[in-house]
Amino acid sequence: MLTTLTVPLVGLLGTAAAETIYGAVVFTRHGDRTTKHYGAQALTSLGATQNFQVGGDYRARYITAGSPKRILGISEFNYVSSQVYATAPDQGILLNTATAFLQGLYPPLQGLDPAIASQTLNNGTNSTSPLNGYQYVALQGVNNNSPDTIWIKGDDSCPAYAEAAASFDDSAEFKTRLAETKSFYEGFYPDVQSVFDYKSPSDLSYAKAYDIFDLINVARIHNATSPARDVTDEQLFQLRTLADSAEFGSNYNRSQPARSIHAETFLGGVLAQLNKTVTSAGKLKLSVMAGSYDTFQAFFGLANLTNVNPDFFGLPAYASTMAFELFSDDDEAATAFPADPDAALRVRFLFKNGTEGAMSSFPLFGSGADSLAWPDFVGQTKTRAITSAAAWCGACGSKVDFCAAYNVAEPTSSDDKGGMSNAVAGVIGAVVTLGVVGLAGGVLFLLRRRRGGSAGKGFEEKGSLHGSDKGLV
Ligand SMILES: *[C@@H]1O[C@H](CO)[C@@H](O)[C@H](O)[C@H]1NC(C)=O
Ligand SMILES: *[C@@H]1O[C@H](CO)[C@@H](O)[C@H](O)[C@H]1NC(C)=O
Ligand SMILES: *[C@@H]1O[C@H](CO)[C@@H](O)[C@H](O)[C@H]1NC(C)=O
Ligand SMILES: *[C@@H]1O[C@H](CO)[C@@H](O)[C@H](O)[C@H]1NC(C)=O
Ligand SMILES: *[C@@H]1O[C@H](CO)[C@@H](O)[C@H](O)[C@H]1NC(C)=O
Ligand SMILES: *[C@@H]1O[C@H](CO)[C@@H](O)[C@H](O)[C@H]1NC(C)=O
Ligand SMILES: *[C@@H]1O[C@H](CO)[C@@H](O)[C@H](O)[C@H]1NC(C)=O
Numbered sequence: 001m002l003t004t005l006t007v008p009l010v011g012l013l014g015t016a017a018a019e020t021i022y023g024a025v026v027f028t029r030h031g032d033r034t035t036k037h038y039g040a041q042a043l044t045s046l047g048a049t050q051n052f053q054v055g056g057d058y059r060a061r062y063i064t065a066g067s068p069k070r071i072l073g074i075s076e077f078n079y080v081s082s083q084v085y086a087t088a089p090d091q092g093i094l095l096n097t098a099t100a101f102l103q104g105l106y107p108p109l110q111g112l113d114p115a116i117a118s119q120t121l122n123n124g125t126n127s128t129s130p131l132n133g134y135q136y137v138a139l140q141g142v143n144n145n146s147p148d149t150i151w152i153k154g155d156d157s158c159p160a161y162a163e164a165a166a167s168f169d170d171s172a173e174f175k176t177r178l179a180e181t182k183s184f185y186e187g188f189y190p191d192v193q194s195v196f197d198y199k200s201p202s203d204l205s206y207a208k209a210y211d212i213f214d215l216i217n218v219a220r221i222h223n224a225t226s227p228a229r230d231v232t233d234e235q236l237f238q239l240r241t242l243a244d245s246a247e248f249g250s251n252y253n254r255s256q257p258a259r260s261i262h263a264e265t266f267l268g269g270v271l272a273q274l275n276k277t278v279t280s281a282g283k284l285k286l287s288v289m290a291g292s293y294d295t296f297q298a299f300f301g302l303a304n305l306t307n308v309n310p311d312f313f314g315l316p317a318y319a320s321t322m323a324f325e326l327f328s329d330d331d332e333a334a335t336a337f338p339a340d341p342d343a344a345l346r347v348r349f350l351f352k353n354g355t356e357g358a359m360s361s362f363p364l365f366g367s368g369a370d371s372l373a374w375p376d377f378v379g380q381t382k383t384r385a386i387t388s389a390a391a392w393c394g395a396c397g398s399k400v401d402f403c404a405a406y407n408v409a410e411p412t413s414s415d416d417k418g419g420m421s422n423a424v425a426g427v428i429g430a431v432v433t434l435g436v437v438g439l440a441g442g443v444l445f446l447l448r449r450r451r452g453g454s455a456g457k458g459f460e461e462k463g464s465l466h467g468s469d470k471g472l473v
Contacts, residue, residue: 020334021071022345023277024325025270025287026058027152029296030097031319031355035218037195037211043093044222048100050319050355055104057352058321061359062286063105069325071285072334077113079106079135082283085273087140088290089153095141098290102137105288109133147389147402151269152291154262154386155251155298158396164258165250169207173249178206181242188239191216191228209246213239244314251294252301258395263298265392266291267385270324271378274347277326278374282337296320302384303349304366317354324349326374345374 031047031054034040043051061069065076074083084105088098109117110132117133118126129135142148144156155161168174185208186201192215198204204212216239219228231239253259273287293315299305299322300312328334328344338344348371352359363369365380372380386392393403 017329017331018333019068019327019329021062021069021325021327022282022337023071023274023285023287024062024323025273025289026101026321026323027266027270027289027291027295028054028097028101028321029293029316029319030093030290031100032221033093033218033318034222035215037215041093043096043100046221047318048096051097051100052104053355054319054321054352055101056107057104057355057359058101058323059105059107072282072337074285077106077109077116079137081138083285084137084288085140085276085284085286086137086288087142087148087152089149090141090143094290094292095139098139098288099137101288101290102139103134105286106135106137109135145401150265150386150389150392151272152266152289152295154265154392155294157398157400158261158392159398160258160396161261164253164256164261167256168246168249168253168259171249174206174246177242177245181206184238185212188212188216188231188235191219191226191231194226206242206246209239210243213243240315247294247315248297248301248313251298252306254301260298260302261386261392261395262295263302264384264386264395266295266299267302267381268387271381271385271387274324274326275378278341278345293320296322303364305351305362305364307366308362311353316351317357320354320357321352321359322350323352323359327371342373342375346371347374347377 028051030043031050032044033047034042034044061067062071063074063076064070074080084102086098086102088094108129108131110128112133118128120126142152144153149156155165182205185204185206189198189201189204192198192204192212195215213236216228216231217236219226220231220236223229251259252263257264269289273284276284276287296316305312325348326345327348328338328346330344347364348361349364350359350361351357361370364372364377365384367376367380386395389402390406392398393400393406396403
């Protein structure tokens, strides 16, 4: 087994004798979908196929026997509920995204192993689940009134974020691009003319960069009668790169942390899930979350990935994934969870850009290293992450119902879903301190000038439930 000496040694040589993976957290974007413009976006069959395919790629890495990155002790064929935790916001497109991914992760048993797929009843009859032994992987939908909503959707119902994101429109960068691209955008009017709220060419501008890119990109793929089919690859590339910059601009600004609050909570959620794997000594093996591109972008900024590779300024392709894996480097493959996790465990970050991209590792937090020792990861994460709903309520100045609990000295019990709720429950004790934070956040919010619904904002997957955020879609 591992001694404290082997960690630096292996790090220096860069060649691990044997690596053992104990768990991972995977965050996925939806695949191809209908346009977001009307707020009723849905995963298409192509999109479901993409998420399914990527789920299969993670199966090949973490689950299939013989894979050098197989998670220690994970069930190969039968889904085991204690090993996998999957969650998505209660929004059709993201629930379906997670489902398609999970279908790839644990496909129907008939195709994997017919002997496992069928059970013989006492009267001699064989029974197989519908759809060739389809496996029902449990998926935890998270309502936006639950404190757990912040781990994946920390930007929703967060006034401080909305203000910060909208203030991108006040920046010199925004104003310059707006002016420089005016005629470029107006030229696309015929392509979006059928969209009711684009009434004249001047309605098209960099302020709507993502919306215009999205309408044209979707129409080019799906709409046989749309004039957008004549938009060239080169033009689409320009529309996309402009949308990249507008969306990144709204979701990260080093000197304005509120713009990436959703990355801070996401990082808190990742820490909570990895820590569950650690504290359960490897019982929880894989956590899957489905979320939005803006969380990817904010995280790319927050984790210093844009410094590593400027490609991180770009929108992640459909069905993109980020993974955080917990592993150890040993002289020989480990057979049990490390007795001393702090000494043995490391965390590696991977990004896979859509279905085609490779799963590549990138150094987090400007470390320059392929992986970080677990205590180091925890330390670096804690300086950046929001790890409690109470802290989020304070930072956001949010008025959502569950935030009220942190402003009164009366802890409410958090419903434990076996997932991230414990992280929330753990902090409710500190109500008094947090109440003060919450109050300060609220005052700060009142002092800020309320801006109208800004274009270019770019919430992904805004569900119809988000009444108060409608102006931003
Ligand atoms: C039931 O399934 C088992 C295992 O796949 C197989 O050996 C057996 O022949 C099947 N029995 C019937 C009645 O189909
Ligand atoms: C065997 O038992 C199951 C469950 O009671 C029943 O659905 C099935 O029809 C039975 N098969 C035969 C051949 O009796
Ligand atoms: C980033 O934030 C700073 C401080 O609020 C602001 O001055 C600057 O214009 C912002 N830059 C962008 C591109 O939004
Ligand atoms: C497809 O394009 C046509 C022509 O622009 C438009 O009238 C129609 O609404 C579009 N269909 C969809 C589903 O967007
Ligand atoms: C991990 O979870 C345990 C048990 O809930 C807790 O005591 C500990 O502080 C957590 N560690 C981190 C890094 O979150
Ligand atoms: C992912 O692919 C998109 C093109 O779809 C590109 O713009 C972006 O820069 C890529 N991101 C990374 C990190 O490679
Ligand atoms: C990483 O980014 C943070 C801001 O998010 C910045 O303060 C820090 O200097 C960066 N570190 C490196 C090594 O790039």
